[in-house]
Amino acid sequence: MTFRSKLFWLFTAALVFSIALIAAGVTVVARKAFTENNAQHTDALVAQFQHEFERRGQDVARRVQGIANADRTVRMAIALARPNADASVYVDDAQGVSRSYHLDILDFVGDDGSIISSAEYPARFGYKLPWIKSLTTGKTLDWVAQGPLLMKIDTQKGAAVGLLAISTVRVGDKNLYIVGGERLGKEFLGSLVLPVGMRALLYLNLTPKFDPANLVDERGPIQEAQRFERFIQREQKQATDQTFSVKWTSDPKSAEVFHELPLRGRDSDLLGILLVGSSQREVVILERRIQALAAAAVVVGLLIALLLSWWGAARVTQPIRQLAQGARAVSEGNWDTRVSVRGGDEVGQLAGAFNQMTRQLADQRERLLQAERVAAWREVARRLAHELKNPLFPLQTTVENLRRAKEQNPGQFEEVFRESTGILLAEIENLKAIVGRFSDFAKMPQPELGPVNVNDVIRSVVKLFEAQFGAAGRPAITPELHLEENLPPIQADQTLLHRAIENLVLNAVDAMPAGGVLMLRTTHQNGRVNLEVSDTGSGLTPEECDRLFTPYYTTKQHGTGLGLAIVQSVVSDHGGRISVESESGVGTSVHVELPSQPPQNSRPLATVEAKNSIEAASSSGESKKEG
């Protein structure tokens, strides 16, 4: 993955993550706001219910007090206060009066707590309300001041919960109690004014266990009341304000959040549970809108992020790409490469430094070339002086002998002349040979490629040296050939290759003045042929290894220092590599690696690579290089 791609994906990921984070944050905040708003609505509704409850209780108390103040009630109280009073006359009164005063519950209760007349349970006349006497034992209660209270009551249709108020009419020492109230149920819920999207349910806690029939809304028992069972049971166990959610269908819009409000009786017993429900439809719709907007924002943001990231990455990486191209050009030898410098940021500074580096590299290379050139000339001069000095000295001596013979011994001059001219001619021939070798090195021909079997070339070279290996008066050298069968032919110049191998064999023979083993090995791998020429001489020092392929460098007394230079030149011309391994007291091995097909224009490249690929490994040694 390119740097630009990495930057692009990094920018994209950062932008998408940021947008998603913002969208999620907005959703969470919106949800929280709606939840709080919902809670406020619920609290308001609960407060409204409590207010309505109190108002309704006060209204009930007022109506009950009105009944107590009515003439008919007072007459009833007076009649019942008489000895042997006949209460049966009033048995139906409560029903009529309750209708007049719009009360669901109305009981006229005698001083002994017996029901005289009951509207909600007409057949219960004569039975006692035990609680009414227990409340008044030993004291007189101001029922109006006591205020309305929630109570569980028995009716003809079963148990119910009523909002009751009690009033008394006292005649003499006897009381007539008027118990009136409204029944909590669907009618009561129907009278509540609720905001849109909210509703109130009422569970009448009339049985120890959950009874679906006791859960009503303003229309009556609700559908699927069983869904509330565990919440009601939880409230029955620990009657506190609690909130829960009911999802009516799989659609989240159907969810309703309910707030439970326990309704307690006179003895703090749980008589009912008001469930204030708030539809989540609007919340869910808004939440979905926000999520859709967030998703759209993410998509748009993603597109923008892609474009911005692409543009930004391109802008950021452009100078770096130029730097990379420049570095690649430098590595290819284009030392004059320059990159444009824009701005003064880090990348601009890097580009400036790159340009400065290439300038310095070019200068250094120039200086190095000049130094190398000077050194080469010096070496050439030294070698020429050395090579030429040796023949010149006999020439000078011979000429001086001739002059001395002429002046001091003219009789022998003729003989000396013949001998001296012979020596002069020999030395002149020697000088010509030296000049010829230099000339040959200077005129290394271009290789003429053709299929060459390296094994055949090796055998040919070894055959040339067979006489020298076993020459009399000289320690024997044993050649060992380890030539791989089926070695593929390579494209090479057979003459040059023969010359190179000949030089390697000659060097190895010269390195073994005391005799030894000359080993030649060929292998091939990955389309390349490997040649190894090893001797069992005394080896080379590391310094010698370093300079081994330098032209005119030799460790031999009569060498020109051109042998291995020629070998390197041939190997380079064939696109191959050459390296040396040497170990003191063990010998030296030269490794040559030749491709099956030399690359096009291999000469300059191969020369450079051949130089760079020289590997020398030597602990110590005194092996001599032959020129």
Added chain:
Amino acid sequence: MLETGATVTSADPHAAAANAQEARAKQQIDELIYAHRNPDGTFSGSGPFQIKTWGKEAVLAANENYDQGRPFVDEVDIRMGRALKDRLIDLQLGKADIAEIPAAQARGAAASGIQVSRSQPDELIALVFNAKGPAANDRRIREAVASTIDRAAIVNFILQKDGEPAGGLLPQWSSGTAFLFSTAADPGHAKELWSQIPAPPTISLGYDSGDSQEQAIAERIEVNAQGAGIPIALQAIPAGVAIPGADARLMRLRMPSAIPQAALAHLLGVLNPIAGLSTGGDALTDSAGPQQIYDAESSVVRSFSVVPIAWIPQVYGLSARVRDWSAPGPGETWPLADVWLDNMDAQPQKGSS
């Protein structure tokens, strides 16, 4: 004008009535028209009145040739099927001279200035167990329910003291032995009996859906029973339906005759198919003595298949100008031939009586 709750829609007074109340009204009208009843049950001769018109209201005109003398009134306008509240209002507004009213309303009517005429208590309100009902098979269940019933409270409060607690199948004034049957409630005994029931059932108790008095009594029985831990489920039954699956129901049984043998035989004849009594009405002859009557009553009462609750009279409200009206006893005809109207300002707005 005379108002009654019965509805006799047929022009032919002999046509079959829908129920007992209609049958009684039909018989009353028959006997006003025909003077004599033949041994075979048919009528002969001419009565004090003749049919003038027949429709929603029956108008009887005085028979000028009635052999016992022409009635005092010229016409009697009989309005049938009149609702209870309308009858009281009509009486109070002077739109009717005579109206049948429930016994429970007699006190209230009298308090509002209406003359009230009561007959001897001749209608029995009883709890009759259905012989085919599962709950009736166990005598302890029937006795437990019967023991919870507070008859005095029913009579005093629901019937407003216009009636008397019933222990036997005949009233005290008829048999003279009614006091031998206990009418007191015994909730403790009921609880004890109920605790002996292995799988206590819920007793379904039916009542006439159109009879508010029956409904009130049924509700009171339910309250009494619940006080003893006996669950009772009330079931309103349309008029004319016997006992559709209920374990028991409230019934009104009118004495057809003041003669105890005949009255008891009639009652047993009515009750036997429902309650599956061991004693049928056929066992009683006209010559049966008090002991036989008592034994027959006792046999039924102690089986608790029929639980007498209260005897109630026939109650008529009369306008202030009605004179010489006496509520008819069992088997007696409306005494319209003897009634005369005082010449007062208050005249019925409709009718010529």
